[in-house]
Amino acid sequence: MVRMPTSNSAPAIRVAPKVARFSYAIRNIVSAAKAAEAQGTRVRYLNIGDPVAFGFKTPAHLIDATHKAMRDGYNGYMPSAGIVTAREAVAAEYGHRGMPVSPDRILITSGTSEGIDLALNALAGEGDEVLVPSPTYPLYTAVLASIGATPVYYRTDPHRGWLPDLDHLRSLVTARTRALVVIDPNNPTGAVYPEATRRGLLAIAESHGLTILADEVYGDLGFDGPVPLLGSLDPGAPIISFSSISKAYLAPGWRAGWMVVGATPRLDDVLTAVKKLADGRLCSPGPMQFAVTAALTGDRSHQEVFRQALAERTGIVARALSEVPGMECVAPRAAFYAMPRVTLPPGRTDEEFILELVRRTGILCVHGSGFGMPPEEGFFRIVCLASPQELSAICAEIGAFAGEYLASA
Secondary structure, eight states: OOOOOOTTTSOOOOOOGGGGGOOOHHHHTHHHHHHHHHTTOOOEEOSSOOGGGGTOOOOHHHHHHHHHHHHTTOOSOOOTTOOHHHHHHHHHHHHHTTOOOOGGGEEEESHHHHHHHHHHHHHOOTTOEEEEEESOOHHHHHHHHHHTOEEEEEEEEGGGTTEEOHHHHHHHOOTTEEEEEEESSOTTTOOOOOHHHHHHHHHHHHHHTOEEEEEOTTGGGBTTSOOOOGGGGOTTSOEEEEEESSSTTSOGGGOOEEEEEOSOGGGHHHHHHHHHHHHHTOOSOHHHHHHHHHHHHSOOHHHHHHHHHHHHHHHHHHHHHHTSTTEEOOOOSBTTEEOOEEOOOTTOOHHHHHHHHHHHHOEEOEEGGGGTOOGGGOBEEEEOOSOHHHHHHHHHHHHHHHHHHHHHO
């Protein structure tokens, strides 16, 4: 009789090596907050940009559209590319904003995140390179790690409003470069790029035959009004644009977004590949697709109120933290994040600062190295969605903690 090993004595199940390369700091950092809570500390979660968690309400007509879809029986699988009415609404929106495209070049996705995943998997393979800004949104580097492709960071300059360093970007292009990621308006910095910078990015992509992945999910949240689509500057450029109803329409949990593959025939093979990959995941959530049409064809008056609220909140954070000795913060121009910097003592890292901050104060931010910044430079991201009064109090606590931290070092 063969004796089988017990479950406790059997060797551990092997994990794929690529998982070790996968990191998503925005959520990974939560374990430190849970440890602080276990010690009785009240944690203020300023790591995830979820407006609903801070009391902002999803517009009623989006909720009504989703409820109606459910009541009308749209609870089964949808076309993998998305329902026709939603794709037509996105096409009309993009045409109105200067980037004409047909509905058959649009996919409805599970948020912007799934669109990014589909595009990177269609464009990049093992050993390929993709240009991403530093700091960057960490989903890009996480997906590239799972593919086996390499993120190559191009600098953005905090002393110039976090604008891309085009000369540095140009120097990084190699024969292996497959795509250029442009996040504008930017997460995590809140930057908005001027037209000259945007045209420079288009020129670099054109001269090297690169596809631009234009992350434009915060496009309606520019404090001076909606930011033009990058593709409106050159509708024939090889651009794949991403957006969703998560941010500007206050419905992040619905996972309803879209990707728009530019009209140029140069992207036809990419579009075919993306649709093939999309078939494998069946479809994005069905009833929520009806909210895309409601969002893009309905009342948007909530956005003006939301933009004003964000401008006030990010302004409070930027001013308050810039007044703290040893800290500085560029004023954001869009979205609901700020990227302050603390002048760290030699040998200290941004992650050490953030971990000690949450242990001592219960304030959870995300270290800059989680967005691809050098850990010794002391950057961190703070979500600016709490009330103005609470943000003022939080900034005061951060300032007091920073003073003690730097003095003790």
